[in-house]
Amino acid sequence: MLGCVIHGPGDLRVEELPVPVPGPGRALVAVRYGGVCGSDLHYWRHGGVGDFRLREPMVLGHEVVGTVVAVGDGPSEPLVGTAVAVHPATPCGVCPECADGRRNVCRDTRHLGSAARFPHVQGGFAARLAVPVRQLRPLPEGLGMRRAALAEPLSVALHALRRAGDVTGRHVLVTGAGPIGCLVVAAAKAAGAAHVTVTDLLPAALGYARGAGADTVVRADDPDDAGWPAEADAAVEASGAAAGLDTCLRRVRRGGVVVQLGMLPPGPSPFAGNLVVSREIELRGAFRFDDEFGRALDLLAAESTLDSLISAVLPVTEAEPAFALAADRSRSCKVLLDFGEG
Known part of the structure; x- marks a missing residue:
């Protein structure tokens, strides 16, 4: 499968990657769209975002939507064939912040496409993504994947x-x-x-x-x-x-x-x-989000005007031009990568 991998400042590559196999409690998602975020651009331009610096190659991306194509042992919801948005965070659930209901600032979280920890957490800019089932949110009726790709930044x-x-x-x-x-x-x-x-x-x-x-x-x-x-x-x-x-x-x-x-x-x-x-x-x-993800999907289902913020959709094979376009705010707002499936 194709994936979008950052190796260092200015070194963005579209590479062949192995297709993951979903283990127990995980699902395999055929990614359709991935939104290029400001943090993705920082990794591309500067090799890091804020205090998080690249120390190894990393698949970028945390704003992804697609279709469930396989489920490992354990919970089977959502079912194969379901269109979903992926919540990018896996909080630990046991630290003081999680216990206090502030999972978005969990001290031991895993977040797709983030160099905050080492080894880095590989991201979602790949044709197939294996994630915990609990991170998947079925799309509300009437919400297409293109607009649903805005769920993460709206959250x-x-x-x-x-x-x-x-x-x-x-x-x-x-x-x-x-x-x-x-x-x-x-x-x-x-x-x-x-x-x-x-x-x-x-x-x-x-x-x-x-x-x-x-x-x-x-x-x-x-x-x-x-x-x-x-x-x-x-x-x-x-x-x-x-x-x-x-x-x-x-x-x-x-x-x-x-x-x-x-x-x-x-x-x-x-x-x-x-x-x-x-x-x-x-x-x-304000850092990331937690349970706002469901509210974001509902709001997107009701607000078709937000389609206007998606200024371009390019195939993953044109990842570098897509990043260059996303970085040029005089020509774009939100740019999506299209993985062509889902």
């Missing part, structure tokens, strides 16, 4: 909104209109936000944000833009840039909440800490 957005608290009737500021930022917009509107303002440097990205439901879009490099909110009730930093965090801290109201969702560059990051103190701003992190 990230939904978790960030959960960390922000109740945004019903509130003004939410989102810095960064990449795929995750746009899905934060959709999640905020679904959560009842009265107004969502999005900032970015690129007009094309702001156009995608409007398509996701943004009420106001603002050029981040234009301080005189009339769209800047005087005060937002909550802010989600989705760009992964220190400048975005600074914007959130300066634009959120006193006593407001800022959620840092974008992964900042490794090492220390300067931020306006005095504002956190003098305005009693709550600064919260």
Whole structure:
């Protein structure tokens, strides 16, 4: 089978890989689509993401959907032939974080396509993927695989909104209109936000944000833009840039909440800490997600407008051009790899 393997910075290869055999409690999925994520791009460009660095070749990908084609011994649900989305995390279930209901920050989790541990956890950009049955979620009726490929990043957005608290009737500021930022917009509107303002440097990205439901879009490099909110009730930093965090801290109201969702560059990051103190701003992190995955699938089944965020679908044999396109935010939002089966 074909798989998409990263060997180092700039060294992305489409290789022949052995087809896995599902062991007890596992299922074999024929992957149809895989979404290229920002973390995949970081591994491709820089050989790592945040503090997680490549130490061996790794199959990329954690945003995957497909069809169950075989099941090992044990639980047989979902049945062979079922269209599924794959939850990429396998938390340990026994650490203090898991016991506290925060499995997304499990200290011993396994996450598809991640170099956070060694040996690395191989990812889902392969024609066949063997995963624990408990990680599979059947697609709701009427939800096609193409749109379902957005379930993982939408789950990230939904978790960030959960960390922000109740945004019903509130003004939410989102810095960064990449795929995750746009899905934060959709999640905020679904959560009842009265107004969502999005900032970015690129007009094309702001156009995608409007398509996701943004009420106001603002050029981040234009301080005189009339769209800047005087005060937002909550802010989600989705760009992964220190400048975005600074914007959130300066634009959120006193006593407001800022959620840092974008992964900042490794090492220390300067931020306006005095504002956190003098305005009693709550600064919260948001990392991955947990049980938001089912809610994401339901929301995708109901929101056909999110199709507009999928800007291109390329075959896995064109993985490098697909990554280059996904990295060019002036030309794309979410790019999918097509494995041609499922």
